[in-house]
Amino acid sequence: MEDSSDDASYLSFQNLGSSSPGKKQSKENTITINCVTFPHPDTMPEQQLLKPTEWSYCDYFWADKKDPQGNGNVAGFELLLQKQLKGKQMQKEMSEFIRERIKIEEEYAKNLAKLSQNSLAAQEEGSLGEAWAQVKKSLADEAEVHLKFSAKLHSEVEKPLMNFRENFKKDMKKCDHHIADLRKQLASRYAAVEKARKALTERQRDLEMKTQQLEIKLSNKTEEDIKKARRKSTQAGDDLMRCVDLYNQAQSKWFEEMVTTTLELERLEVERVEMIRQHLCQYTQLRHETDMFNQSTVEPVDQLLRKVDPAKDRELWVREHKTGNIRPVDMEI
Secondary structure (H helix, E strand, C coil), rough: CHHHCCCCCCHCHHHHHHHHCCCCCCCCCCEEECCEEEECCCHHHHHHHHCCCCHHHHHHHHCCCCCCCCCCEECCCHHHHHHHHHHHHHHHHHHHHHHHHHHHHHHHHHHHHHHHCCCCCCCCHHHHHHHHHHHHHHHHHHHHHHHHHHHHHHHHHHHHHHHCCHHHHHHHHHHHHHHHHHHHHHHHHHHHHHHHHHHHHHHHHHHHHHHHHHHCCCCCCHHHHHHHHHHHHHHHHHHHHHHHHHHHHHHHHHHHHHHHHHHHHHHHHHHHHHHHHHHHHHHHHHHHHHHHHHHHHHHHHHHHHHCCCHHHHHHHHHHHCCCCCCCCCCCCC
């Protein structure tokens, strides 16, 4: 009698062994692309998104994408990492932009302060002279306002933008290596599955050939030889099942880490955008304050200009510089 358990195992692995290696797997229910197994689009119902309506990273970056600059592929996770690193670079460039803005403010303040010391029209007199002196003083006050603005830009906008996540690139590199290692392990497990599948196919072919030879009396192989071949086929089936199980475990681990990590990258991106938004809001707030302070520097000028009185100025000037109020008369003969 033949071993019934061997026979049952042999039958259970027939489909596995007969599947062609590569992309397609048994019964066309799944399709494997770059060592990742997906539902076959022709036979499987559409999957429910993990986070419907949110356009979440964890739903849209499972497949690889053809590299537009080469012949290879770029993993979906790699695209997310590139997005993160690009965001870090944009943040750095924004900080550099604010730094340039600060330099302009500092230079402007320096020039205003220098101009306020200019002696042009210093000899203007009267109420107009007072107003003119206040115009020059307002430049010095405005210079101070711009210096304070530049200092606040540095401490409240530029510096936070520059220092936000100083070790970000290093953290992203660790994250990249972690997911890449899991993907490599998945590829290794897939290679083992394909090797085991090929071995099962060869064992099944050998068993079939020996069985046919025995039936048509082309070989002196005994029934014991047939049972030995069947045991080897069964063992190959067991090996394939074990390899498939290890592959599924590896893919499950990769899947879990992908979901966790992509959601973390999503959180980090929201945090980055919100941080930049807040500091740019601080920039506009400082600009509003600067405009308000600048306005206050010209208010004394406005007040003195309203008091300019040509008649009074003339009186004061005449009192100081008059040469005599006795008018000439006609000469007498």
